[in-house]
Amino acid sequence: MMKMSLQVHHKKKLNVSWEKTFTAKISMLPKSLPSNQKLLIHLRTVIVLQGFQNPLKVVYSHSKTPSTKSSSRYIPQAPDRILDAPDILDDYYLNLVDWNANNILAVALNDTLYLWNATTGTIERLFTLEGNDYICSVSWxxxxxxxxxxxxxxxxxxxxxxxxxKSVRKMTGHSARVSSLCWNSYVVTSGARSGVINHYDVRQRDYQVATVSGGHTQEVCGLKWSPDGKYLASGGNDNMLCVWPVAGGEKHSQPQPLYSFSAHQAAVKALSWCPWQPNILASGGGTADRTIRFWNCNTGMCLNTLDTKSQVCSLQWSSTYKELVSGHGFSNHQITIWRYPALSKVSYIKGR
Incomplete structure (x- = not known):
């Protein structure tokens, strides 16, 4: 089994700080052969003491940030911390990490879920699944x-x-693995390998309030609700991007998509809605596509296309700087910051 690690990049707070956002990607980082795999994450966090080690043997290391003038903007080129993640699954279609507003990172390592508190540096094991079951997706x-x-x-x-x-409840309804999750208030939306999307109202005894099928013929590997809750975006291994309108007076989508886009030439996993223009959606394609596309979901028009030269694994907007961060896999394994709407490159971090 390959040795796996989790890299954490620190975004230094200057005059204006980044929002609590992150970009995550799973990528092979070759030197001569891909003997190491690392998960790269961009975030704002609190520095843990150098060399801290907890009882679960997840080690945190800290590389000191160079001093800069207060008027300058520092964008790091090296990880702030590296966390061992020996059992993380090498599967592009899964969504195995998620960061919450309380500065806690959920990480799925095969059948076990861990919670890392970036403020205190503590880590806790939430649970371990039984038998041959494994975790496919997490969402706060x-x-x-x-x-x-x-x-x-x-x-x-x-x-x-x-x-x-403690476990609150277990919700069934899919016939295949659940590879993507997202929330719209009290409704959690799940996408499966079967191409089916379910909506679960976690408050109700009869929790499955809607099922959506027909939009995708293969695995749903990307799901995102828009900030205003009006649209649900879904991306699949069938290269399709679907946008579903919310059902009137509800928190789940309508059964038919408003748009079905086939412009991407590979799986669509990376999805992110613009926080200051909630009708603008960014979508990223896999290895055979390598593009980021920008959509106006009020009109159904593609506003722009950006060739990134690498598999697009994740996307995250920054409202502070009006920028988009993209995380990539094969072939360059980079993290890139793009100025929006100019789409000029602000910074580039090469995977190693």
Whole structure:
């Protein structure tokens, strides 16, 4: 088994700080052969003491940030910390990390879910699945940031209260693994390898409030609700990008897509809605595509296309700087910051 690690890049706070956003990607980082795999994450966080080691043997290392003048903007070129992640699954279609508003990172390592507190440096094991089951997706509830949805390989979604470290409920309904999750208030939306999308209202006894099929013929590997809750974007291994309107007076989508875009030439996993223009969606394609496309979902028009030269694994907007961060896999394994809407390159971090 390959040795895996988690790299954390620190965004130094200057005159204006980044929002609490992150960009994550799984990528092979070759030197001569791909003997190491690292998960790169951009975020704003609190520095843990150098050499800190917890009882679960996840080691944090800190590379000191060079001093800069207060008027300048420092963009690091090296990880702030490296966390060992020996059992993380090498599967492009899964979504195995998620950061919440309380500065806690959920990380799925095969069948076990860990919570890393970036403020205190502590790590806790939330649970381990039984048998041959493994974790396929994780997503924090946006309201309160204390409840975590976890999708598994057997087709169910578990809801965990991470303040009490207890399972709240288990929701079934998929016939295949649940590879993507996202929230719209109290409704968690799940996408499966079967191409089916389910909506679960976690407050109700009869939790499955809607099922959507027909938009995708292969695995749904990307899901994102728009900030205003009006649209759901879904990306699949069938190279399709679908935009679903919200059902009137509800928190789940309508059964038919508003748009079905086939412009990407590979799987569409990376999705991100613009926080200051909630009708603008950025989507990224896989290895055979390598592009980021920008869509106006009020009109259905593609506003621009950007060739990144690498597989697009993740996208995250920064409202502070009006920029977009993209995380990449094969072939350059880079992280790039783009100025929007000019799409000029602000900074480039090469994978190693």
């Amino acid at each position: 509830m946006t309201e309160g940031a204390t409840h975590l949805a976890v999708g598994n390989s057997l087709g169910s979604v578990q809801l965990w209260d991470c303040t009490t470290m």
